[in-house]
Amino acid sequence: MGAATAPRIPSTRLALHHFDTSYSLHLGALWPSVRAALLCEQKYGALLNNFAAADHVPQELELLNATNFISEASQKAQHWQQGAAVGEARGCQDGSGEGRTVMQAGMVTQAEMSPPFCTSISSKIKCYTFPRGDITRFRPARPDSLGLLDYYLMDAASLLPVLALNVQPDNFVLDLCAAPGGKTLALLQTGFCGHLAANDVSISRTKRLYQILHSYVPKEVRDTVSVTSYDGRDWDQVEGGTFHKVLVDVPCTTDRHSAMEEDNNIFHKRRTKERQMLPMLQLELLMAGILAAKPGGEVVYSTCSLSPLQNECVVERALDIAETQFNISIHAEDLSHFRTLFQDTFSFFSDCRLGELVLPHLTANFGPMYFCKLRRTVVSALLVAVVQHCPFSLGTMVAMALSCHG
Numbered sequence: 576m577g578a579a580t581a582p583r584i585p586s587t588r589l590a591l592h593h594f595d596t597s598y599s600l601h602l603g604a605l606w607p608s609v610r611a612a613l614l615c616e617q618k619y620g621a622l623l624n625n626f627a628a629a630d631h632v633p634q635e636l637e638l639l640n641a642t643n644f645i646s647e648a649s650q651k652a653q654h655w656q657q658g659a660a661v662g663e664a665r666g667c668q669d670g671s672g673e674g675r676t677v678m679q680a681g682m683v684t685q686a687e688m689s690p691p692f693c694t695s696i697s698s699k700i701k702c703y704t705f706p707r708g709d710i711t712r713f714r715p716a717r718p719d720s721l722g723l724l725d726y727y728l729m730d731a732a733s734l735l736p737v738l739a740l741n742v743q744p745d746n747f748v749l750d751l752c753a754a755p756g757g758k759t760l761a762l763l764q765t766g767f768c769g770h771l772a773a774n775d776v777s778i779s780r781t782k783r784l785y786q787i788l789h790s791y792v793p794k795e796v797r798d799t800v801s802v803t804s805y806d807g808r809d810w811d812q813v814e815g816g817t818f819h820k821v822l823v824d825v826p827c828t829t830d831r832h833s834a835m836e837e838d839n840n841i842f843h844k845r846r847t848k849e850r851q852m853l854p855m856l857q858l859e860l861l862m863a864g865i866l867a868a869k870p871g872g873e874v875v876y877s878t879c880s881l882s883p884l885q886n887e888c889v890v891e892r893a894l895d896i897a898e899t900q901f902n903i904s905i906h907a908e909d910l911s912h913f914r915t916l917f918q919d920t921f922s923f924f925s926d927c928r929l930g931e932l933v934l935p936h937l938t939a940n941f942g943p944m945y946f947c948k949l950r951r952t953v954v955s956a957l958l959v960a961v962v963q964h965c966p967f968s969l970g971t972m973v974a975m976a977l978s979c980h981g
């Protein structure tokens with residue numbers, strides 16, 4: 576049989592073969608159960624639309640046994656903090672002479688009590704999910720009297736990068752790869768964005784972002800959002816160093832989609848080159864996000880892939896390039912308290928070198944979702960000026976850095 580007539584291997588099969596090879600090494604004994612979950616129906620969360628007149632919806636969802644997993648986590652944090660305060664007031668010492676507080680079984684450690692523990696989830700974002708093992712589906716969203724839809728169905732794990740960003744009142748926020756707009760909508764639900772720049776290079780996907788904004792957000796709030804279609808890698812030439820918070824939710828191998836759907840599958844033979852170039856594109860986008868943040872600003876990098884090459888390795892490379900090529904030092908934040916807070920809703924991988932990873936699980940079939948939070952530390956104005964007036968594009972600088980580092 577000639578090459579032209581040879582039966583084509585389905586892209587989903589190529590994807591699974593690739594995953595079997597790489598993820599069995601990375602996830603070890605966990606891979607077979609993650610694989611099974613990837614091949615089963617995913618779970619959704621219902622992100623409540625605070626802009627719609629939908630006061631009856633929480634009660635309707637609670638009657639079905641769904642709960643708001645974000646407020647539950649927030650209550651858990653408050654409860655633990657009160658417990659810790661009582662423990663400290665009692666002054667229980669461990670007798671080691673180091674003054675450590677003795678923690679009872681089930682209580683959180685001092686590291687987990689750090690400020691982000693409470694602040695990162697004191698959010699107005701409300702998302703309902705069904706309990707572990709309950710695979711009930713949500714009804715489709717309904718419009719209120721003004722036509723705004725009452726909730727947005729999405730992978731609930733997609734909210735974790737938004738919660739990690741921890742938007743504060745009047746923050747200038749950039750969503751660098753925003754379409755179709757689930758996370759943009761969640762950012763708006765905080766009610767805190769002083770200005771939101773939502774960008775996506777794809778014109779067709781940007782149209783979907785507009786549709787979501789029109790279906791969920793009233794005009795006066797939409798007016799605070801600027802939607803653009805730049806190549807995110809060039810963002811520093813548009814508006815460098817101005818944002819308090821930047822979300823870099825990059826294109827990736829979208830593992831769940833690649834394992835299940837032939838349509839638009841990045842494992843299709845003709846997309847091999849594009850797939851192999853993904854880590855480079857992700858790195859350039861993350862660098863652009865870092866440069867778009869103010870000194871002191873925060874960046875969350877996220878993917879919906881399990882691949883360490885697209886997750887930790889990209890972040891590690893970006894930290895290195897920021898330091899060596901741009902003289903920007905970055906602090907990678909510890910988000911392990913997210914694991915403690917959200918363990919009832921999601922299954923987390925416990926061995927990420929940097930950031931956190933939600934693993935699909937048959938009883939909690941969300942994700943995959945990787946997220947890592949970076950804080951740009953303050954640098955001298957002179958260095959920023961040098962970088963911003965550098966004659967090379969960001970892509971050239973990243974390529975130069977990569978060739979120097981081999």
Ligand SMILES: C[S@@+](CC[C@H](N)C(=O)[O-])C[C@H]1O[C@@H](n2cnc3c(N)ncnc32)[C@H](O)[C@@H]1O
Pocket residue numbers: 733751752753754755756757758759774775776777780805806807808824825826827
């Ligand atoms: C994972 S999706 C983003 C999902 C979105 N944040 C959400 O929550 O709905 C990645 C997006 O990156 C966009 N993208 C790809 N290359 C880009 C580039 N060079 N600059 C900006 N966006 C890009 C794609 O069009 C795609 O919409």
